[in-house]
Amino acid sequence: MKVLLSRSVVCAVGLAAGFGLAGCSDASSGRAAVKTSSVTAVAQYAGTPARVRRMTQSQYTNTIAYVFGSDLSIGEPFAPLPRTDGLLASGASSAGMTAGEFQQLQRSASAIATQVVDKGNLGDRTSPRRDFLVPCKPAAIDAPDDACAAKFIRQTGRLLFRHTLPDALVTELTGNAHKGAAELKDFYAGLATVIEGMLLDPGVLLITDSTEPDPAHAGKRRLTANALASRLSFFLWDAAPDDELLKAAESGALYTKKGRAAAVDRMIASPRLEAGVRAFFDDMFGFEEFAVTAKDPKTYPMITGQTLLDSREQTLRTVVDHLITRKGDYRDLFLTRNTFISPTLAPVYGVPSSTGWSAYEFPQDAHRAGILSQISFLALHSHPARSSATKRGKALRETLLCQKVPPPPPNVDFSAVENPDPTLRTARERLTRHSVNPVCAGCHKITDPIGLALETFDGAGRYRDTEKGVKLDTSGSLDGKTFNSSEGLGSALHDHPQLASCLVKRMYSFGTGGPLSNADTPAVEALSAAFAQAGYRVPDLLRMIAVSDAFSEVVETPAAVKTADAGQQTVAK
Amino acid sequence: MKHALTAGFSAFVLGAALSVAGAASADDAGANNVRDRSIAYAVSGGHWGLYQTADGKAECPDGINEVGPRETFKALFPDDGTKRSVVETQLAREAAIWSPEERAYNFPYHHAGGKVGLGLNLDGKVGPNDFTSPDGEKGIDNQLFRALGCLRWLRGPDGIGYHFSDIYMREFNYNRGLIELTNVDSLADDPDVDVTIYRGRDALMADATGAKIMPGGTQRIDTKFGQKFITHLKGKIVNGVLTTEPVKEMYWPFAWFGGNPGAQHILDMRMRLKLTQERANGFIAGYENIEEWYYGLARGRSTHHLAYGSVSAPGIYKAIHELADAYPDASGKNTAISMAWGTDLTQVFLKKPPKEVAEAAPAASKTERAGDRR
Known part of the structure; x- marks a missing residue:
């Protein structure tokens, strides 16, 4: 693949003419396109390896705050990550999880679940979170209500797992809620067991770069749309995607240049960008x-x-x-x-x-x-x-x-x-x-x-x-x-000439979830040139990285596992 | 740094009392806190100016007072089988605190004596009842020391009143007396500086040791409820010691037990403070009206607390009437007593209200110089 950066970035670096991409306006962000005619960064690179990353403490905190509210007490259940190539975030793809850490996570998950279904107590100044976090009222508080449970599981599970839950999983989790409610004679207690379970699910705790064949480049792979949404969101917001970003992924918009640019611009304009930058x-x-x-x-x-x-x-x-x-x-x-x-x-x-x-x-x-x-x-x-x-x-x-x-x-x-x-x-x-x-x-x-x-x-x-x-x-x-x-x-x-390029390296690593390799050099060099042309404005750099092809394209590594069926998703190990 | 009014020291010299911590660190870092020819300090501790030796024999030749509310009650109402009502026992004693009769108190109450005392020479004279400061200054006027100097309650470091005094000064924001020096050319020597007293509004910050207040904090000035505290004085600095001219009267924020807001109302008030870039300490001295002072005490302390220090409020009342040495009334009886309040201050920056706000506040500054009303 010879396309160095996505269309938007190519526009930014002034390579539009060279690649025959007309109409490189930046209307979506309202900013003038950066004049970068002097930039001649042309190199071959394909993308980044697919990785499985352990969620960081701040990603977990921000995600829980987005899904359930920032007033929940969740503790700090995650162990420190190993600093790798200058970043803790780059160590997330090589970190393990001990039994002790999992115990901490279990305690945190239990505490979160209890708070989510809290009925509130005026004397304790706790709010009835169940009234606004559970989107329905059970027919009876002391008995299962599968319809209501399923509604909650679909809505909340989608945000936690960062994709729409398959019907089979919803059915399974609803069954768990039913069983818990029946045994405990409490609808919300049954729901709490499911919340706790979801919070401990590897699908929630691990950020997995699921891949799929890239229809634009035969023989190449790219992140699935949902994986791309997660990568974008954890990069820019340090949290899981919101509903709108998931919709953009599921509609296919993230894999149109216009749709992806719009999504990225919305995220950069959001107040939640501060969490990502911090x-x-x-x-x-x-x-x-x-x-x-x-x-x-x-x-x-x-x-x-x-x-x-x-x-x-x-x-x-x-x-x-x-x-x-x-x-x-x-x-x-x-x-x-x-x-x-x-x-x-x-x-x-x-x-x-x-x-x-x-x-x-x-x-x-x-x-x-x-x-x-x-x-x-x-x-x-x-x-x-x-x-x-x-x-x-x-x-x-x-x-x-x-x-x-x-x-x-x-x-x-x-x-x-x-x-x-x-x-x-x-x-x-x-x-x-x-x-x-x-x-x-x-x-x-x-x-x-x-x-x-x-x-x-x-x-x-x-x-x-x-x-x-x-x-x-x-x-x-x-x-x-x-x-x-x-x-x-x-x-x-x-x-110092390395000041800006160092930031580019670190930010690119942070966004793509792992340390750089020699294969990333062309991308980093091109991004560095574009960053300079953009006047060293960090929002521009964030955007360039987020809309670049490299951000979504996947390169094969010896560690990657390929499925026999090219139509199936592949999960990096 | 606590000024040296604490027991356990062999000598309590004014010089020592005025010694101030704040030596430059090995790193030589330390800001010049005189900015725009101004520097300010906030109260971070304080005690009555009571001279004290380790064994107390020099200043309390008759011994430490041991008769407080418990002892008085036991003597007046012995457990002899007599039936007595609450009105004629507990309530009568409470009433005796609030409305004491000078002549009615016949229990022993020891005055402090000796030759050495802390404070300032208020009248410029050397009288027979005056003290000599530990560093040899004669004519020290501090008759309140005679009244209070032999109360275990106020003797450091273990007396309850002494112990809590620093805590009250630090932790009750109401006590945030501020002293600002302006027109300062040198903290070492300056023949003419302006001094203004305010009340601040903000808490102090303890340093990393937890034992000291950190210099460099910021205080907002209370120009609303603190108007009566705003006082202007003239002063001079000699060898790093500020001495002000007296001012007719000054209110000094003073909240004791429970943080009940009050004030020391000091007549003919003047200050002598050792100054550094980070700290100041020394004495605020003058005369206090004995009735005002006493009721400040009675309001600020419960019988329960007085009992822990063997403090007889009626005994104090009688003593201050006997020892009052200024402001005679028409009958010739003195109505005020000379005193010294030892204060510790820590450098702060002042955040003053906008000029229009300050000007809108009612004027209450007191610039009249003290007259000879003694």
């Missing part, structure tokens, strides 16, 4: 580490648990505001002085706050420009009681530039840093001494010149001019570009 950047920035991050209260008394939670939230709010609300240039995320402040963050930044969260623009002379100067990055990539130029430099390269910094050799002597000579007062002095060891120098020279520019922020993220009375030298370089301050580092990162 999930992606929370993953890309490695913010799950906040769960195990703490600061020494004696060294940094202003850093409470709430401060760290708020620092994570601050960066995510900044990201959403800059990239989605303002539709800003992604690279400017590392320069912007616009952010949000909470009462617990304000003392660390040394600025006034309002009750709750409020928008805030740092003054020009505040030394706070871009998310590198926010507490989340500075505190997360520091030690509990001191800053770390090395950790910060490593995080910048690996998280934001998709580079790999080798781990320290097993026999490295850390004493020079962990128990430093007291006459060495600044990090630069300590690291200079450390780096004279050639074993260490190889890696430190690629991390420390970056991180030392951020030494004007201590391990809590507070600004400082000096360390132990010594004026800090924040000069450094990033891959040939020199700077003298943290703001200069932000500018160097802004202009």
Whole structure:
């Protein structure tokens, strides 16, 4: 298959003429098509492997919130995923599930089911959810009502399983509800057993890339329409598809260019996009580490648990505001002085706050420009009681530039840093001494010149001019570009050619559910070029990925299982 | 930091009381909190200015008061088989708290004595009843210390009144007294600064240790119900210590037991505070009308709580009448008593209402300088 991107993306990258696709307007989104005549990204690629992914905690939470309401208490039954190729989401396709984790899921499912059929109690301030989550009233509350049960199962099961339930399954589940209601003499208790069962069903917990022959490309396969709907929804909303998207899938609209573009544009315009963007950047920035991050209260008394939670939230709010609300240039995320402040963050930044969260623009002379100067990055990539130029430099390269910094050799002597000579007062002095060891120098020279520019922020993220009375030298370089301050580092990162392409790689992986391979390089390169032509606007990038052929096409892998009957769906293993 | 009014220390010098934590960390981070020549602090702790030694012998030569409501009741109404009504026993004693008769209380009540006391020289004189501060300043006027200094209730660190005082100052938002310094050129030395007192509206944030209040919070000013607290003073800073000129009167937010809102109404009020970028502490001193002060006490504490500290409210009433040293009435009897309130404050940013809102509020600031009404 030679078509690189879907029609919409081809329009975006200006390849319309080359592929003879006329009429590349972007009317569905109301935006002008991006002029990309200079882009000549032409390469062969087919798509991504079909995968089975374990649902993530946030996907589960968002899905339950959409189906049953956001006020349900569901706990956190999912175990952490292995970070793979820079993303937790990419580890979802290689994660297992232990018996213990399944027990947690069972408890959560039971709790959810109980809440869904709750009759409510004014004294306990619980609402009668059964009255609005179950679309019918049983003829008798203490007896089975198959018609009502079936109606609920069809409606709710479709959203949970992400496709219309086959009649046989509806019949089976209705029978289970009947049996439960009869034995328990309670219609809703019978229904609860079915809800619990559905929530534990692999068809719900696992996101399966079901495939089918691609009628447009003989011998090739593509995701089924429902699998494509799931992939789109988990990518853009971090949740299962809504009814409208499922309808688009089941009507065949998702496999028309116009229909798919319309569906994607609707999803990007939805307020639910924020959940998807937050999930992606929370993953890309490695913010799950906040769960195990703490600061020494004696060294940094202003850093409470709430401060760290708020620092994570601050960066995510900044990201959403800059990239989605303002539709800003992604690279400017590392320069912007616009952010949000909470009462617990304000003392660390040394600025006034309002009750709750409020928008805030740092003054020009505040030394706070871009998310590198926010507490989340500075505190997360520091030690509990001191800053770390090395950790910060490593995080910048690996998280934001998709580079790999080798781990320290097993026999490295850390004493020079962990128990430093007291006459060495600044990090630069300590690291200079450390780096004279050639074993260490190889890696430190690629991390420390970056991180030392951020030494004007201590391990809590507070600004400082000096360390132990010594004026800090924040000069450094990033891959040939020199700077003298943290703001200069932000500018160097802004202009770094790998900054945008790294985002494209991560976002493409996030959307397609697994780590990249060499086969993905042409797609990533083409998308990167298109992203640049679009002015580095993330909503455009999301759209390009979502409407691209690669997003829906399936490549065969040795691990894929093919059915003998090409007309049947194939489930990747 | 708690100012050093706590038992267990060998010396309680004003200098120590004014010492302030907030040394720069090893990382040298720390904001300059004087912005636009202004800095503000919010109340984060406070105690009566009672000089205290470890064994109490210097300031309480007659011993610590041991006669409170329980002891008084037992003495007045012994379990001797006499039938008594609630009206003539419990209710009579409650009435004695609310309407005490100075001459009717005949139980022992020990005054504090000694030469050393905390507070400020209010009248500029060195009188026979004045104290000398731990660092040698003579003429310290603090007769309330004589009245209260030998109550276990208020002696640190275990006295219930002492223990809860910091907690009340921190946790009752009503107590959010604010002190703003403006026209500040230097926190170390400035011969002329303006000081304004407000009441704030917001809670304080504890730091990660849980033991201290975090500097750098933000307080909204109460310009509606807090008008009576707004007071303007002039002051000077010498070696990092702010000393204000006296002002005729000042209300200081004061909610004690149960958070019942009230105020210390301090006459001829002036302050002396040690200042840093993150903290301030020292004394607010002046005179308090003894009837107002007493009923503030009676309202703020139940007999139950007074009993735990062996606090005889009628005993205090009698003592403050005996020790009152200012504002004589027509008969020549003094109606006010010299006092010092030790206060701990933590740096905050102030969020002031829009100018039009502030101007619309009724003017209640008190700028009249204190006259010689003693």
